[in-house]
Amino acid sequence: MPQGPSFWFDTRIYLAVVAALLVVIAFYNHYVALLGIVLLYTLYLYGRDRHRERRKALSQYIESMANTIDQASTYALQNLPLAIAIIDEQGQLYWSNSVLAKWFGDVHTGRSLYDVLPSLEAEKIWGKYGIVTERSGLKHYQIIHKPLEAEATGCQDFLILYINDITRTETIKAECQGAMPAFAYIQIDNYDDVLKGLTDTQRTAILAEVNRQLVDLFAGLAGFVRQFGEDTYVGIISRQALIKLMDSRFEILDKIRAIHGGNKIPVTLSLGVAADEPTIATLTQRAQAGLDLALGRGGDQAAVHVDGKMQFYGGKAKAVEKNTRVKARIVSQAIRELVEDSELVLVMGHGGEDFDSLGAALGVAKMARHDGRRIHVVVSQPGVAVNKLQELLPDYEGYEHVFITPSQAAALVDERTLLFIVDTHRPEMTAAPELLEHTERTVVIDHHRRSEVFITNPLLVYLEPSASSTSELVTELIQYYDDNIDLTRLEASALYAGIVVDTKNFAVQTGVRTFEAASYLRRAGADPTLVRHLFRVDFDTLRARAEILSNTEMLPGGVVLALCPAEAKNAQIVAAQAADMLLTIEGARVSFVLFPLEESGVGVSARSQGDINVQVIMEQMGGGGHQTVAGAQLKNISFAEARDQVIELINNYIQESDMHESNSAARGKKIR
Ligand SMILES: Nc1ncnc2c1ncn2[C@@H]1O[C@H](COP(=O)(O)O[C@H]2[C@@H](O)[C@H](n3cnc4c(N)ncnc43)O[C@@H]2COP(=O)(O)O)[C@@H](O)[C@H]1O
Numbered sequence: 001m002p003q004g005p006s007f008w009f010d011t012r013i014y015l016a017v018v019a020a021l022l023v024v025i026a027f028y029n030h031y032v033a034l035l036g037i038v039l040l041y042t043l044y045l046y047g048r049d050r051h052r053e054r055r056k057a058l059s060q061y062i063e064s065m066a067n068t069i070d071q072a073s074t075y076a077l078q079n080l081p082l083a084i085a086i087i088d089e090q091g092q093l094y095w096s097n098s099v100l101a102k103w104f105g106d107v108h109t110g111r112s113l114y115d116v117l118p119s120l121e122a123e124k125i126w127g128k129y130g131i132v133t134e135r136s137g138l139k140h141y142q143i144i145h146k147p148l149e150a151e152a153t154g155c156q157d158f159l160i161l162y163i164n165d166i167t168r169t170e171t172i173k174a175e176c177q178g179a180m181p182a183f184a185y186i187q188i189d190n191y192d193d194v195l196k197g198l199t200d201t202q203r204t205a206i207l208a209e210v211n212r213q214l215v216d217l218f219a220g221l222a223g224f225v226r227q228f229g230e231d232t233y234v235g236i237i238s239r240q241a242l243i244k245l246m247d248s249r250f251e252i253l254d255k256i257r258a259i260h261g262g263n264k265i266p267v268t269l270s271l272g273v274a275a276d277e278p279t280i281a282t283l284t285q286r287a288q289a290g291l292d293l294a295l296g297r298g299g300d301q302a303a304v305h306v307d308g309k310m311q312f313y314g315g316k317a318k319a320v321e322k323n324t325r326v327k328a329r330i331v332s333q334a335i336r337e338l339v340e341d342s343e344l345v346l347v348m349g350h351g352g353e354d355f356d357s358l359g360a361a362l363g364v365a366k367m368a369r370h371d372g373r374r375i376h377v378v379v380s381q382p383g384v385a386v387n388k389l390q391e392l393l394p395d396y397e398g399y400e401h402v403f404i405t406p407s408q409a410a411a412l413v414d415e416r417t418l419l420f421i422v423d424t425h426r427p428e429m430t431a432a433p434e435l436l437e438h439t440e441r442t443v444v445i446d447h448h449r450r451s452e453v454f455i456t457n458p459l460l461v462y463l464e465p466s467a468s469s470t471s472e473l474v475t476e477l478i479q480y481y482d483d484n485i486d487l488t489r490l491e492a493s494a495l496y497a498g499i500v501v502d503t504k505n506f507a508v509q510t511g512v513r514t515f516e517a518a519s520y521l522r523r524a525g526a527d528p529t530l531v532r533h534l535f536r537v538d539f540d541t542l543r544a545r546a547e548i549l550s551n552t553e554m555l556p557g558g559v560v561l562a563l564c565p566a567e568a569k570n571a572q573i574v575a576a577q578a579a580d581m582l583l584t585i586e587g588a589r590v591s592f593v594l595f596p597l598e599e600s601g602v603g604v605s606a607r608s609q610g611d612i613n614v615q616v617i618m619e620q621m622g623g624g625g626h627q628t629v630a631g632a633q634l635k636n637i638s639f640a641e642a643r644d645q646v647i648e649l650i651n652n653y654i655q656e657s658d659m660h661e662s663n664s665a666a667r668g669k670k671i672r
């Protein structure tokens with residue numbers, strides 16, 4: 001490197017010192033001093049020239065260095081392991097480094113970056129600092145976006161994007177995730193029923209077949225399965241294998257259901273499976289909760305907790321009626337103890353009460369009154385069923401003011417209050433959801449298949465999806481509560497009406513226990529004339545029902561779809577009744593009636609003959625219900641959109657079932 005200017009400064013100091021010495025020498029010898037001055041001057045001239053040359057060389061060196069650094073930094077910017085793009089609000093490229101073109105092909109100034117990265121959401125990133133991850137084909141990118149404001153650019157606002165290719169990291173992450181364990185609890189739902197009355201050889205053959213199917217399944221998935229009770233198994237597979245199992249829509253359920261013993265009862269299986277949990281303890285807890293949920297929903301299904309949410313597969317078999325009433329007796333006694341420990345008993349059903357929830361509520365109220373407790377039934381708002389009963393109740397002593405509003409109930413409730421929730425177990429569907437926040441002493445009695453959302457920490461739960469109705473369950477509880485309970489004509493008739501509603505007049509979902517409950521109620525005074533009176537509808541309602549029927553479309557695959565007129569009174573009930581009626585059409589497998597919701601939106605009443613699980617379809621629309629009777633409420637949607645959604649879901653359902661069960665071609669026809 002050339003020497004700098006300090007060298008010439010130093011030289012001049014030396015020359016000045018020599019000049020001073022020459023002055024001293026001149027005092028003694030003029031000739032020597034003169035010679036010294038000539039030499040000194042020559043030295044000065046030489047030094048000055050050398051200094052000029054060096055200064056020139058130095059500035060040339062600095063200039064070349066600057067050029068090199070400029071080139072190096074440009075090279076570095078263009079060849080970063082990052083793509084950089086500067087875009088405007090429309091996504092148009094103003095500048096980018098060459099890496100962007102290398103990764104995304106034809107990108108040039110003026111072209112929109114959103115064309116090459118369509119998943120990038122302009123409104124989410126424009127003007128903001130942040131990091132997003134995007135996928136483009138097989139590649140994954142992490143994008144840091146940073147605003148570049150007009151003040152800095154002197155013209156307009158821009159956004160700088162630093163794009164990092166994280167495909168390798170994401171691939172490794174996906175591989176690791178795929179190798180994580182998924183844990184399964186598996187249970188034969190109906191072990192005793194299937195094996196009842198079979199010979200030892202038949203029993204062994206059935207159990208061996210179940211075993212073989214499970215072992216084959218897990219071996220095929222490179223997993224592990226082990227029986228740990230007579231009807232229970234645990235299994236472990238990788239998360240990747242679980243995804244395969246989900247893609248097959250748990251075909252194992254169909255294979256197991258095809259196993260029949262001599263008594264013709266098909267074997268059904270329930271699975272609770274969990275993945276993506278931080279510890280083995282939470283993984284197994286989630287799997288256990290999934291199994292409870294699958295069993296609570298009637299069995300013959302898998303409840304899978306993956307990606308932070310629960311998904312259900314299967315659920316095609318009917319819930320099998322339990323032929324023992326031991327549980328009813330135990331629950332009844334437990335209820336009695338809770339009632340005796342309370343001062344006030346409140347009962348509520350689901351909002352938009354029907355006779356099942358009101359009949360069951362009056363039945364529970366009867367038990368509490370029998371023990372001398374203050375009781376009230378909390379109702380959401382006047383409706384057909386509430387109004388009908390309200391007209392009759394004042395004739396019965398103590399029932400004059402039995403119905404109260406949610407706000408009246410909130411004013412009464414204290415820590416000694418016992419709150420019964422009947423005919424639903426979903427907090428948001430209760431007549432007064434806010435009441436649940438005021439009391440922790442709750443009891444749930446319901447006949448719906450268990451859904452994921454449930455009343456928080458109830459003291460007691462009596463959930464029997466195989467029962468026809470909550471009124472049937474409450475009728476049994478009354479019989480075990482106290483032999484001396486004497487139902488009034490109205491109480492018995494309300495409970496009877498509850499059974500009638502949910503069984504469509506004893507046509508569906510009925511078991512031996514349904515008829516036994518009905519005959520107990522008849523003996524206790526249930527009056528068919530009064531029940532008929534409860535179900536009478538006004539002329540407008542009847543006309544609305546007729547209009548629905550005239551608006552009916554018969555679609556391929558046995559799908560019947562109808563629309564309820566927008567101005568119909570009691571639209572929900574009319575739609576429910578029409579959906580029931582539509583199933584009586586020859587060839588109808590499933591019916592859907594769309595109706596206007598009071599608070600805007602579209603409601604759906606869905607009914608099935610049994611082979612299509614409408615609960616699963618309605619759950620996909622945010623609703624629920626049972627396998628053959630279900631419903632949903634859709635917000636911010638038009639009738640046409642709701643119709644399209646229903647058709648798409650039933651199409652998918654039929655196609656999937658056909659794929660897995662090789663149903664006839666006619667059934668699999670696409671609906672338009
Ligand atoms: N959002 C939802 N989440 C979970 N479950 C839901 C949701 N929305 C509806 N459901 C359940 O779906 C079934 C079917 O409901 P539905 O409205 O189609 O039918 C119920 C009543 O409307 C209907 N009903 C009431 N009174 C009469 C009558 N007089 N005649 C005929 N039909 C009538 O009967 C159904 C009773 O259902 P239940 O109260 O659940 O037993 C239902 O299970 C919803 O809870």
Ligand SMILES: [Mn+2]
Pocket residue numbers: 356357423469470502
């Ligand atoms: Mn019910």
